Amino acid sequence: MKVRNASRWAPRGLRGWYFAALALIVASGGRLLLSPLLGPIMPGTAYFIAAALIAYFFGMVPALAVMGFGLLIADYLFVPPYQQIGVLDQSDVDLIVSLPLVSILVICLIERLRRSQFRTELIGLVAQSRYEMLLRADNERLLAGRAVDETHRLLRHLPRYHDDIILIQAPDRRTALDDPGGARVAGPERIAAATAPGLRYEHVHSDDIKLLLPTLTPGNHRARVDMGAGTFKPMDCICERFTTHAGDFLVLRLGG
CATH class of the missing domain: 3.30.450 (Beta-Lactamase)
Structure with a gap:
């Protein structure tokens, strides 16, 4: 069954963007706290996790925004030489290639799963609605049949009196x-x-x-x-x- 509204599972409005901004702030704060321990290791992991969570709860577009801004922040703050954009070395290339590639793959998979889930829920609602309609029709048929039977029973008794x-x-x-x-x-x-x-x-x-x-x-x-x-x-x-x-x-x- 083809469901046209399967792609509209994500919540509408600005709520998703508010949470996307919050996810960026939390990911940046958490990575800053771990910088003394991790150093330049895994600079984009926190933003990848944030983008995956936003994709699951609020859809693909806010998740891609989190990934894009997270890539810039990670390259600026957590890839040496720190806080320098003009210098492009192997660490920058690894981050620019790995983070978007893995993030987009995971975001697309989450989007597909969420659409399938929403499609299943819509089909379930339609099936439940049709089942209730069938139940009502069956009840009406039973009531009508009972009324017919009572009428026929009355008509069978009338001639006797x-x-x-x-x-x-x-x-x-x-x-x-x-x-x-x-x-x-x-x-x-x-x-x-x-x-x-x-x-x-x-x-x-x-x-x-x-x-x-x-x-x-x-x-x-x-x-x-x-x-x-x-x-x-x-x-x-x-x-x-x-x-x-x-x-x-x-x-x-x-x-x-």
Whole structure:
């Protein structure tokens, strides 16, 4: 994954430059204290350490500034002949070559590592944000599924307590099935699964039920109802559509 902001890991503002100046002062003071012991040995080590620390905490640009000024200070104060810039000997050449070479190498490696670290942190934040979004979506899906299940459970109980209801059907769940030839045909099993029989369901002639189920639409219908002793009488039926958060439902009942 390509992260464009991976190079912007370093803190912005003047804080890095303040610490760079402080690092130069501390490195110079420490090297001055050690001069009686070290003499001309390792004149740029303190500035190399200071540049590496600044590179790790504040980025490449302040670290390069520390290295540049540290090179001048080290050559002026700690390379013999001391406090003379006009004289250039082997010690000056060794310092001018070694300190920038090693410092730039270490600073570049630190910059690369810090960019990789910052890139990993950004990817982790994005992954966490997406994970939280997936969790919220999953919770919403579970809540919606629970609401749908409760609605269907209620609709299964409603026909048992209303004498006029013949059946309740969910048109969204009686979708057509594809046959091998490419045509769309109604699936009887799916239509039956989307139908909740009512108390009057058994009283309606089975042939009328078979005709009504695949083509049930809101409006008036005619069906033969058992009046007792095997006698069927044509009666008016009313089909109404009800829209809920769980979908649309068709309720077929006897006409009043």
